[in-house]
Amino acid sequence: MKKLFLFLFLIIPFNVFALTIKDDTTQVHYIVDPEYPPIEQSSNFIFTNLTQNFMITPITYSLTSNIKFDSLTNKYYVEDSKSCTSRFYNYSNPNHTGCDFSNTFTVFRGLTFSTYIYNDSPQTITTNVPYSVLIKLSKGNNGTWHGSLREEDFSLKINGSYGGSTFDLTDYISSYSIEFDPSLNSAYNESSQNPRYANSAYILLNFEMATIPYNSQSFYPIFTLTTFDYTGETVDIDDQTYQVVTSPKHILDSSSGSVQVTHVSFLRDSLVEVVGTYDPLNDSYSSGMSYYEGLDYLTETDEEILSGGVEECDSLDISCHVRNLTKRVENLFVRLGNLIHSISDLIVNGIKSLFVPSEQTITNFFSGMYNSAQKKFGLLFYPVEVFQDFVTRFQNLERVSTINYEGYTLPLLNNNIKIIPPIHFDFDTYLKDESFINYYNLILLFTNSFLIFGLIRFLANFESAIIGGEDK
Amino acid sequence: MIIESIFYIIENFFNLIFGWIPDLPSIPDSIRVVVTNFFDIIFQGMGLLGVFFNLTLFKLVFVIILTCIIARETYQIIMWVLKKIPILNIQ
Numbered sequence: 001m002k003k004l005f006l007f008l009f010l011i012i013p014f015n016v017f018a019l020t021i022k023d024d025t026t027q028v029h030y031i032v033d034p035e036y037p038p039i040e041q042s043s044n045f046i047f048t049n050l051t052q053n054f055m056i057t058p059i060t061y062s063l064t065s066n067i068k069f070d071s072l073t074n075k076y077y078v079e080d081s082k083s084c085t086s087r088f089y090n091y092s093n094p095n096h097t098g099c100d101f102s103n104t105f106t107v108f109r110g111l112t113f114s115t116y117i118y119n120d121s122p123q124t125i126t127t128n129v130p131y132s133v134l135i136k137l138s139k140g141n142n143g144t145w146h147g148s149l150r151e152e153d154f155s156l157k158i159n160g161s162y163g164g165s166t167f168d169l170t171d172y173i174s175s176y177s178i179e180f181d182p183s184l185n186s187a188y189n190e191s192s193q194n195p196r197y198a199n200s201a202y203i204l205l206n207f208e209m210a211t212i213p214y215n216s217q218s219f220y221p222i223f224t225l226t227t228f229d230y231t232g233e234t235v236d237i238d239d240q241t242y243q244v245v246t247s248p249k250h251i252l253d254s255s256s257g258s259v260q261v262t263h264v265s266f267l268r269d270s271l272v273e274v275v276g277t278y279d280p281l282n283d284s285y286s287s288g289m290s291y292y293e294g295l296d297y298l299t300e301t302d303e304e305i306l307s308g309g310v311e312e313c314d315s316l317d318i319s320c321h322v323r324n325l326t327k328r329v330e331n332l333f334v335r336l337g338n339l340i341h342s343i344s345d346l347i348v349n350g351i352k353s354l355f356v357p358s359e360q361t362i363t364n365f366f367s368g369m370y371n372s373a374q375k376k377f378g379l380l381f382y383p384v385e386v387f388q389d390f391v392t393r394f395q396n397l398e399r400v401s402t403i404n405y406e407g408y409t410l411p412l413l414n415n416n417i418k419i420i421p422p423i424h425f426d427f428d429t430y431l432k433d434e435s436f437i438n439y440y441n442l443i444l445l446f447t448n449s450f451l452i453f454g455l456i457r458f459l460a461n462f463e464s465a466i467i468g469g470e471d472k
Numbered sequence: 473m474i475i476e477s478i479f480y481i482i483e484n485f486f487n488l489i490f491g492w493i494p495d496l497p498s499i500p501d502s503i504r505v506v507v508t509n510f511f512d513i514i515f516q517g518m519g520l521l522g523v524f525f526n527l528t529l530f531k532l533v534f535v536i537i538l539t540c541i542i543a544r545e546t547y548q549i550i551m552w553v554l555k556k557i558p559i560l561n562i563q
Binding site: 362373386389400443444448466 | 473474475476479482483486487493495496498499503504507508515516518519520521522524525526527529530533534536537538540
């Protein structure tokens with residue numbers, strides 16, 4: 001029993017400590033809710049179903065804008081950078097708008113949310129709970145996903161959130177930075193009956209963000225305001241110009257419910273298409289508006305590769321035909337080389353995914369075990385928490401070189417008698433004295449030696465205890 | 473994927489074993505506050521140790537000693553369990 005206690009007391013908190021101090025990422029469980037409609041047709045955020053007791057406040061939104069090459073999917077993708085200005089949202093005002101995200105991106109790499117609070121009454125509010133965020137992800141699709149992509153494969157990480165302070169009117173409360181792994185968040189849909197979606201790879205993400213329930217109706221969610229216009233950008237990749245055509249669309253419903261923030265992003269292997277608009281509120285689909293973004297996939301067909309550099313030849317120009325044949329053979333080997341390269345990449349990545357756990361796996365495991373044990377054992381688990389607290393504090397221990405004591409004054413018969421005078425001591429000022437530094441270094445040398453020899457002595461005893469057979 | 477599966481099994485095994493036990497109440501906040509305040513006082517004072525000790529070395533020694541103790545206790549726990557299995561015949 002003693003050993004079991006020691007095990008619980010030492011092993012679990014140490015492991016949790018060792019793993020959690022490296023990464024204080026807030027873990028979020030995400031759920032796939034089939035109730036949310038698949039809205040492949042939209043490419044925007046949609047705010048619907050607002051709940052009064054929730055503060056759903058994607059106030060800013062930003063992405064980095066880069067054209068990058070993803071070796072996993074062997075495709076280029078676009079990271080866009082946009083942000084929205086904010087406005088207050090009021091339930092009673094039906095003429096509100098959400099945030100338009102024009103120039104949306106083709107592969108969703110991540111986003112940053114900042115949350116604000118708006119206090120309707122001019123008073124300071126105090127929160128004593130962290131503003132954690134709940135995020136729901138769901139995948140909308142009409143066809144069958146190719147491969148083994150599952151809902152839980154969506155990669156989601158919230159880098160941080162904080163709260164627990166006093167906030168004034170419209171004070172900043174918390175910020176979330178969410179990252180997605182495009183290799184997980186993209187999929188290939190080859191079975192769709194709709195030709196618009198056939199042979200197209202895209203990602204579909206439905207977000208539902210909700211902060212903790214708040215009981216006061218004075219607090220309104222704040223939404224972002226439309227700031228973008230339709231834009232058409234061109235990007236140059238490998239000496240070729242591609243056009244990114246995007247168009248925003250937003251739908252906002254204040255009628256009831258919680259806020260649903262939905263984003264759907266597409267990556268198309270065809271040129272820009274003009275498609276209709278989808279209205280999830282009325283579940284209607286209309287054509288004639290072009291708000292669908294698309295990007296040339298930046299991949300070439302086999303025929304394009306094979307015919308690269310091939311000249312137009314006269315039928316009697318034999319040398320030209322020979323050159324073309326040589327060029328085609330050369331292109332063929334280039335194509336084969338690319339194929340072999342992609343196959344080797346696939347094999348390496350497959351083996352890696354089989355044996356190497358993801359970055360968060362071990363952290364999640366120990367955090368999950370810790371939370372489960374904490375919930376289950378309650379006060380019996382408290383010694384473990386204390387130990388963890390001790391170790392954490394010890395690890396964060398920093399040198400204190402100043403002492404500021406205001407002294408103690410005893411009030412006696414209308415006279416204040418100073419019992420202990422104030423003490424203000426700053427050790428660092430002494431370190432400016434070179435002669436003192438020499439003495440101080442001697443002291444440190446002695447204490448360091450004391451620690452090291454103590455450690456050696458401990459290890460020697462430890463080793464002799466093991467070798468000596470005590471730990472059979 | 474393999475290691476993740478092992479973790480998944482361990483976690484579910486833990487939940488299966490202890491799932492039938494009702495959740496015990498947590499420690500009262502008053503006690504928690506007292507302990508926290510106590511630690512605050514202690515560790516504010518421990519900061520002064522940095523004047524006389526190299527804190528980096530101090531933490532390193534602490535971690536090494538703690539690791540050794542944990543490793544030893546883990547080994548003993550495992551051996552204690554294994555010795556209870558007659559078929560292994562571990563003395």
